[in-house]
Amino acid sequence: xxxxxxxxxxxxxxxxxxxxxxxxxxxxxxxxxxxxxxxxxxxxxxxxxxxxxxxxxxxxxxxxxxxxxxxxxxxxxxxxxxxxxxxxxxxxxxxxxxxxxxxxxxxxxxxxxxxxxxxxxxxxxxxxxxxxxxxxxxxxxxxxxxxxxxxxxxxxxxxxxxxxxxxxxxxxxxxxxxxxxxxxxxxxxxxxxxxxxxxxxxxxxxxxxxxxxxxxxxxxxxxxxxxxxxxxxxxxxxxxxxxxxxxxxxxxxxxxxxxxxxxxxxxxxxxxxxxxxxxxxxxxxxxxxxxxxxxxxxxxxxxxxxxxxxxxxxxxxxxxxxxxxxxxxxxxxxxxxxxxxxxxxxxxxxxxxxxxxxxxxxxxx
Numbered sequence: 311x312x313x314x315x316x317x318x319x320x321x322x323x324x325x326x327x328x329x330x331x332x333x334x335x336x337x338x339x340x341x342x343x344x345x346x347x348x349x350x351x352x353x354x355x356x357x358x359x360x361x362x363x364x365x366x367x368x369x370x371x372x373x374x375x376x377x378x379x380x381x382x383x384x385x386x387x388x389x390x391x392x393x394x395x396x397x398x399x400x401x402x403x404x405x406x407x408x409x410x411x412x413x414x415x416x417x418x419x420x421x422x423x424x425x426x427x428x429x430x431x432x433x434x435x436x437x438x439x440x441x442x443x444x445x446x447x448x449x450x451x452x453x454x455x456x457x458x459x460x461x462x463x464x465x466x467x468x469x470x471x472x473x474x475x476x477x478x479x480x481x482x483x484x485x486x487x488x489x490x491x492x493x494x495x496x497x498x499x500x501x502x503x504x505x506x507x508x509x510x511x512x513x514x515x516x517x518x519x520x521x522x523x524x525x526x527x528x529x530x531x532x533x534x535x536x537x538x539x540x541x542x543x544x545x546x547x548x549x550x551x552x553x554x555x556x557x558x559x560x561x562x563x564x565x566x567x568x569x570x571x572x573x574x575x576x577x578x579x580x581x582x583x584x585x586x587x588x589x590x591x592x593x594x595x596x597x598x599x600x601x602x603x604x605x606x607x608x609x610x611x612x613x614x615x616x617x618x619x620x621x622x623x624x625x626x627x628x629x630x631x632x633x634x635x636x637x638x639x640x641x642x643x644x645x646x647x648x649x650x651x652x653x654x655x656x657x658x659x660x661x662x663x664x665x666x667x668x669x670x671x672x673x674x675x
Contacts (some may be wrong), residue, residue, distance in 0.1 A: 314379035316407035324549035331552035416529035547577035627675035636666035
């Protein structure tokens with residue numbers, strides 16, 4: 311899967327620190343604006359306890375988790391849509407990702423400068439929203455002008471496209487993101503072709519102090535209230551804690567650290583799973599003595615498409631899929647036990663894969 315998410319936010323909100331913790335990379339994280347100029351790209355392992363459980367049951371030679379790609383994009387400031395700061399670069403980079411992880415600063419720390427002088431996550435969000443909206447308005451205005459010229463011929467499709475694009479423009483000018491507009495199937499298709507920045511699905515990450523990571527603080531509560539009407543999840547993370555966890559060498563050390571902090575798991579795990587969901591991705595598994603592996607596919611894919619992720623020949627020569635539901639595999643303890651219980655299904659080309667399916671493909675090329 312080539313889908314990727316981009317981490318965005320104003321300078322000095324903790325984007326690069328979070329990116330380093332997510333990827334265990336070492337992007338420059340510094341206390342001055344534009345520490346990140348070129349986008350850093352990282353591959354993130356998706357934590358999935360189901361994979362661990364299957365590996366425990368099968369005891370394979372190798373365990374292979376699934377991954378997603380994430381990009382740490384340069385900080386944005388007011389005027390980015392007009393090229394201020396690194397605006398042109400920021401907007402070009404964000405256009406290339408499939409979903410947005412928007413980090414907002416919800417911590418008070420005098421030693422970490424804020425580009426606007428004080429901490430206000432709602433204002434910070436509005437700054438980025440405005441710049442993305444302005445760029446999208448510019449894009450759609452050009453589309454409206456194009457469709458107006460084409461519609462002079464009274465072609466039905468051109469007239470319909472003009473009507474849709476004008477509706478999208480009015481929605482944006484009302485300071486609403488494109489992702490929130492209601493359109494029919496033809497409208498959604500046209501919207502997709504426009505590659506609008508505000509059409510991308512979004513996840514908000516509130517970067518809080520260590521003692522606020524469980525219950526939040528005044529800043530995060532005000533931010534949650536401000537985005538309550540949006541179709542977006544809000545996650546609380548302390549990038550400082552995540553950075554400390556990432557530096558620990560062993561699993562035992564990390565678990566001890568989490569226990570001391572009163573946490574069940576690293577915050578980055580929740581961010582990764584939420585990003586995976588944001589990209590509309592699901593996981594299926596293959597399980598054998600050589601390897602137990604997680605595979606990433608788009609939600610709604612049929613069995614041949616899922617097989618093609620392993621190898622294109624699997625899709626071309628697809629015959630059938632042998633499918634075991636994860637819960638059946640775990641409750642019965644082995645593939646053989648599942649077969650004996652009559653719980654393994656044989657599915658054809660129209661089978662829509664569900665999250666957690668354990669699959670084996672039959673093919674012929």
